[in-house]
Amino acid sequence: MNPFSSLMAPDAGGSERLFRKLMLQASLVGVVLHLAFASLFFLYDIAFMAAVNIVSVVVYLIVFVVIYRSLLEFSAWLMVALEILIHAALAVYLLGWDTGFHFYAMLIPPVTMISPLKEGLAKMPAVLLLTMVYVLMDYGLRTSAPVYLLPELVRDSLYYFNLVAVLFVMVFLTGLYYRLVVTNEQKLKQLATTDSLTGLHNRRSLQRLAERELDNHRRNGLPLAVMLCDLDNFKRINDLFGHQAGDQVLMHFSRLLKQQIRRGDLAARWGGEEFLLLLPAAPAQEAALVAERIRNELEAAAVSCGDKDIYVTATIGISELQPGDTLEHLVARADDALYQGKEAGRNRIVLPPSPLAEA
Numbered sequence: 001m002n003p004f005s006s007l008m009a010p011d012a013g014g015s016e017r018l019f020r021k022l023m024l025q026a027s028l029v030g031v032v033l034h035l036a037f038a039s040l041f042f043l044y045d046i047a048f049m050a051a052v053n054i055v056s057v058v059v060y061l062i063v064f065v066v067i068y069r070s071l072l073e074f075s076a077w078l079m080v081a082l083e084i085l086i087h088a089a090l091a092v093y094l095l096g097w098d099t100g101f102h103f104y105a106m107l108i109p110p111v112t113m114i115s116p117l118k119e120g121l122a123k124m125p126a127v128l129l130l131t132m133v134y135v136l137m138d139y140g141l142r143t144s145a146p147v148y149l150l151p152e153l154v155r156d157s158l159y160y161f162n163l164v165a166v167l168f169v170m171v172f173l174t175g176l177y178y179r180l181v182v183t184n185e186q187k188l189k190q191l192a193t194t195d196s197l198t199g200l201h202n203r204r205s206l207q208r209l210a211e212r213e214l215d216n217h218r219r220n221g222l223p224l225a226v227m228l229c230d231l232d233n234f235k236r237i238n239d240l241f242g243h244q245a246g247d248q249v250l251m252h253f254s255r256l257l258k259q260q261i262r263r264g265d266l267a268a269r270w271g272g273e274e275f276l277l278l279l280p281a282a283p284a285q286e287a288a289l290v291a292e293r294i295r296n297e298l299e300a301a302a303v304s305c306g307d308k309d310i311y312v313t314a315t316i317g318i319s320e321l322q323p324g325d326t327l328e329h330l331v332a333r334a335d336d337a338l339y340q341g342k343e344a345g346r347n348r349i350v351l352p353p354s355p356l357a358e359a
């Protein structure tokens with residue numbers, strides 16, 4: 001068991017995926033960057049800093065392997081944070097504040113915010129601690145004389161290189177944060193409007209979309225039909241074959257609906273085994289033809305659940321928009337028609353006030 005598991009986030013959500021992606025890319029950049037610095041320090045005969053950079057290369061290679069295999073993400077973050085802090089402090093102490101190596105310590109707080117630490121519990125204290133370490137490093141090392149004196153051109157080049165590198169990483173982090181926000185917003189919107197099992201609109205989403213359609217059709221005098229579909233004897237399917245089989249039936253029927261309806265039609269899981277379809281610019285008779293295709297397709301195809309084939313039928317009630325109708329009126333009339341179909345023996349389409357077709 002990971003000894004830091006109590007500090008880690010409880011789910012592998014978008015922030016952890018973002019963290020892993022960031023750490024993979026950062027570890028590769030770290031390898032290349034520290035190899036370049038090691039070559040530079042060997043060139044200027046600063047063997048100790050060259051050796052430090054070689055150690056950093058090894059650290060980043062380990063981090064890459066750990067993150068790539070999705071192991072001990074917290075430990076990987078801790079290794080990177082310590083490497084940056086220790087490396088920055090050593091570089092500033094040995095080469096001077098004016099080389100700009102202290103800039104890298106500024107990267108740790110934003111990376112910490114997308115680390116696998118729990119929100120609030122560990123992230124903010126960690127950021128505050130890292131900020132204090134940076135301030136102490138600034139206070140203790142800003143005015144200290146460097147151990148190794150570099151040529152002025154080299155020192156200035158290192159300063160601006162490090163400054164630009166850190167600014168580039170900051171922009172990169174900002175872009176990742178933005179992508180995370182946009183992705184999570186899209187997921188939340190989908191969760192709020194979609195039935196998780198079938199992928200159709202949920203009841204609330206269809207009600208909102210239907211109001212706009214009804215307003216448009218009232219203004220333009222266009223026909224509009226509603227179909228209320230109910231899977232016959234669905235409770236018996238759950239009782240005989242289990243709820244997993246019932247879910248397979250619901251998903252099968254939802255796929256069938258998606259195949260049969262037009263591009264502008266709306267389909268929703270209305271509740272349980274009931275599905276509601278809204279057909280803009282379609283009179284009741286046209287909706288009845290669509291309903292008949294759906295009923296026939298459902299009746300003819302078995303739903304495979306392991307070693308069992310389950311045959312399912314549906315009863316469908318239809319209503320058409322009338323002057324002064326609300327969505328509640330439309331659904332109520334379709335529900336009355338559906339009830340008539342159930343009373344008449346199920347597996348049929350009903351257009352009030354009388355059955356349109358019988359199986």
